Amino acid sequence: MKQNFTVRQGALDGVEAFLSVARHRNFRKAAAELGVTPSAISQAVRLLEARIGAALFIRTTRSVGLTEAGERFLSRAKPAFEELVAAREVARDLGQRPTGLLRLSVPRAIVPLLLEPLLASFHEAYPEVEVEISVSKEVVDLAAEGFDAGIRMGQLIDADMVAVPLTPPFRLVVVGSPAYFARHPPPRETGDLRQHACLRWRRSSGAIAPWSFQSMDQTTEIVVAGPLIASDFPTMLGAAIEGIGLAQLPEPMVADAITTGRLIQVLDPVAPTLPGVFLCYPGRHQVMPKLRAFIDHVKDQRTREAK
Missing domain, CATH: 1.10.10.10 (Winged helix-like DNA-binding domain superfamily/Winged helix DNA-binding domain)
Structure with missing residues (x-):
């Protein structure tokens, strides 16, 4: 017993x-x-x-x-x-003082876009803080899983979390490769998507996310179909570049591919705007110096980028 x-x-x-x-x-x-x-x-x-x-x-x-x-x-x-x-x-x-292990729960797509530049400068400023990055497609319970903080899209943050912006709001844009558009005429309106191969994203809940569009103040969701379902944005990005189909992705993620001509943006007038990406942590807990140092570093980096 x-x-x-x-x-x-x-x-x-x-x-x-x-x-x-x-x-x-x-x-x-x-x-x-x-x-x-x-x-x-x-x-x-x-x-x-x-x-x-x-x-x-x-x-x-x-x-x-x-x-x-x-x-x-x-x-x-x-x-x-x-x-x-x-x-x-x-x-x-x-x-x-800032020391010890700082555990962060992070979506995989965020690591190269946001974290790698931040981590290099943060390590230089605070060498006694070890940073552990746990990459997961799941929206985990930060406190229950022992994380100091998480990085999430603004619409996925619970009301009891404190959120620090990492990026300004950005749009979700529809893109396709030149090779894809050589085979298919670009869509001129959202209804045309029924004739296209659309790459889809499976949420951590298991549901397949519809594509969202915004016209004036009205948001419309459209169920699309296509040859590929992925659970992360980088996989969808790679598939779109390879010409497998159209993808709806965060604009900062596809900006370089658009600039270099590997992707072409369509349906620009109805691209919806999302709140952005945030560093979030449980507001009911005391903020330890290691996390406070990281938060201040994030804010300092954003201030420098804004100048």
């Missing part, structure tokens, strides 16, 4: 006093070391002995010695207490 083991409230009370007395073999010196009165030290040790159920010290008017129970308690309590002190110092260090 499974047993539950817990540390009783106050179980560690008096241990530091005991260790100090054992070290000095003197109650007054222990009191001076800990900055309390000798009577407070005596009281703490008596309460500890009462909880343990055994005398730990042999006291005389001239000296203080350890009983056998005290010797055994000292041999186990001293290294354990030193480990607790060390653990406290490590935790305190993490809470006072």
Whole structure:
């Protein structure tokens, strides 16, 4: 049968006093070391002995010695207490300066576009922070999975998250390769997409995302069909460049391919605008210095790019 083991409230009370007395073999010196009165030290040790159920010290008017129970308690309590002190110092260090492991949950498409430039400059500024990038198509629970922060599209961020913009709003644009358009006339309106091979994106929920379009203030979603379904944007981008079909992708992702002529943009007047990409983290948690440093670095980089 499974047993539950817990540390009783106050179980560690008096241990530091005991260790100090054992070290000095003197109650007054222990009191001076800990900055309390000798009577407070005596009281703490008596309460500890009462909880343990055994005398730990042999006291005389001239000296203080350890009983056998005290010797055994000292041999186990001293290294354990030193480990607790060390653990406290490590935790305190993490809470006072940028150091430690910063875990980020990131979509794969974001890594080359946004993170690689940021990580190089961040590492140079904060060499004591290790950054772990977990690439996933799933929208994970950041707190439950032990992540400090995540990078997400604005429309996928929960209301209880704090969001820091990484990019300005951008459009979703429809693109195809010159080879594809050599075989198919470019669509002039959204209804023409029924005659085209359209590359589709499967969301982490399992549903296939429709294509979205915006005319004035009205947003329209269209169910398209085609030869390929992918769970990430880079795969769709590569397929579009190879001429497999049309793809609807974030404009920053396809900008270089459009500039170099590998892709051609169509249906530009009805391209919808998305909020952008954000660094997000649980707002109910204290922001550790390592995450605060990364947030400030992101903001600083955005300010420089805007100038």
